[in-house]
Amino acid sequence: MKSIQILDAKHHVGETVQIGAWIANKRSSGKIAFLQLRDGTAYFQGIVVKSEVGEDVFQLAKNLSQETAVLITGEIREDSRSKFGYEIGISGIEVVGESHDYPITPKEHGTDFLMDHRHLWLRSSKQHAIMQVRSEIIRATYEFFNQNGFIKIDPPILTGSAPEGTTDLFETNYFDQKAYLSQSGQLYMEAAAMAFGKVFSFGPTFRAEKSKTRRHLIEFWMIEPEMAFMHQEESLEVQEQYVAFLVQSVLDNCDYALDVLGRDREVLQKYTKLPFPRISYDDAVELLQKNGFDDIQWGDDFGSPHETFIANSFDQPVFILNYPKAIKPFYMKPHPTREDVVICADMIAPEGYGEIIGGSERAIDHEYVLEQIKAHGLDENEYSWYLDLRKYGSVPHTGFGLGLERTVTWLSGIEHVRESIPFPRLLNRIYP
Structure with a gap:
């Protein structure tokens, strides 16, 4: 049979x-x-x-x-x-x-109970549908980058330095020295781009931020492409094409899952229309101030309410361009006509889902990067290999990082990022 x-x-x-x-x-x-x-x-x-x-x-x-x-x-x-x-x-x-006294019944259960039983909660129809969307996004990611001439490179998970220059790191003993769980593979992907031209990584990253928001995880997965001989505007085109490709792939291949999730296909279809709108950081601050956000001042980073309002003003994913230099990492390229901003962009998802991509053109001048490393209080010796990239055939290059779980959360139309990964690691939660 x-x-x-x-x-x-x-x-x-x-x-x-x-x-x-x-x-x-x-x-x-x-x-x-x-x-x-x-x-x-x-x-x-x-x-x-x-x-x-x-x-x-x-x-x-x-x-x-x-x-x-x-x-x-x-x-x-x-x-x-x-x-x-x-x-x-x-x-x-x-x-x-046989199964007896299965703990998750058709009745309502509290979040803590469901999280304690995550190993069983995954069997429910909604969680099953979310994981199907996640799987499709992963499959489509490989298809997109393979079709566009990228090579997959795996950066290390254990590192000796902090790409973002923060203290929100998980420290471990690496024999006789300190090491950290990676918060980004970007610096290593820059090295890979100098060897292979167009590369992407897809792996776990870790942030020790003590945050409890619905957008934050301690352990999550990042897709991080890096492209040599490419400037920021070309990178933005890759980013919007990639995101539109992911949305269309979910529409094409997750019909059953979208039914279970009750996701409006017409809403998702809007997100495949290119190009995505762009707004400068300067204009975004002005837009917010004109609409009652008295708490925001030039130089501040945007919070969830700010990002939500900006995205809802366009009803599509939107790029916010050229943030203040003071609130961005050391490796971003300075603006050619302004000293106070850098050449970067965040892509903000609509419907209140916030930032899903952060990217920038990278600074390529050796002396400038060295100066920024020192200004950020980082150890020059830890970044000597990174500085080598600016000494031996440096070229314009750019890249970005897309958070897988935030993208799954957005395309699934669910409320909290904790449901977008099979076994979420949250503040004070590492079980099961």
């Missing part, structure tokens, strides 16, 4: 097949039992009719408990009443693994 996955049911209508699944829920009505089945690819309904299977199988179906693992035999049928469109008429059931 042919074994199939639920997602492939549409290809087997009228066939008798076997499916390995778990019981997500069940109900019975007289002489019919309805089993909600899941197998990791999708959910659909199995129907057990007493007169067709006999007393033993029918009673077994009625007594199956939530999350019991089973092998189901039956005929695939079309089901116009469900969004999935198919069901299975069950003729046989074999229990593979």
Whole structure:
């Protein structure tokens, strides 16, 4: 007998097949039992009719408990009443693994309870859909960069210095010296770009910020491209093309997940229209001040309410260009006509999801970069290899970093970033 996955049911209508699944829920009505089945690819309904299977199988179906693992035999049928469109008429059931007193029931549960049971919460239909969106974004990322001539390079996770020049680092002992969990692979990607031209990395990063906002994780994944012989405007074009590609890929390949999440496809489709709008930091501050944000002054970094208002003013992802030099890292290229700003841009997602990309053109003058390293109180010796990049064939180059989890949160339309990663690491939470 042919074994199939639920997602492939549409290809087997009228066939008798076997499916390995778990019981997500069940109900019975007289002489019919309805089993909600899941197998990791999708959910659909199995129907057990007493007169067709006999007393033993029918009673077994009625007594199956939530999350019991089973092998189901039956005929695939079309089901116009469900969004999935198919069901299975069950003729046989074999229990593979019993489940008793499953803690996550169809009733409401508090966030702390669900987070404590994250290893089980992942089985729910909403969490399943979010992970499908995440997986598609990862797949599409590799497709986009491979199609556009990038080479994947893996920067180290253990580093001896801080790319962002902050103290929010996880420190560890590296034999007889200090080391840190990486907060960004960017500096190493600059070295890679000088060797390969166009590169990207995709890996875990860590920030020891004691933040509890809905946008922050302690451990998260970053996509960090770096491009030699490229200026900022060209980089912005790559960024908007990449994001539009991700959105379209989710629309094309996550239909079932978007249904489960209740995500409005017309809203997402707007985010594929290029180019994305651009606004300077100067004009963004003025826009905010004219609309009642008296707390913001030139030189301040934007908070969540500020970013949300700016993005909502355009109803699309928007680039904010050229932030003050004082609030940005040491490696950004200074503006050619102003000393107070650098050539950089953040992409702000609409609908209140905030910054999803940060990028800049990189400073390439050896003496300027050395001066900035000293001005930021960093150890020149720790960055000697980075300074070498400015000594041996330095060229204009630019890059950016996209936060995977923030992008998943935005495209899924969920409220909190903690649901965008399988096992979130949050302030005071490292279990499970």
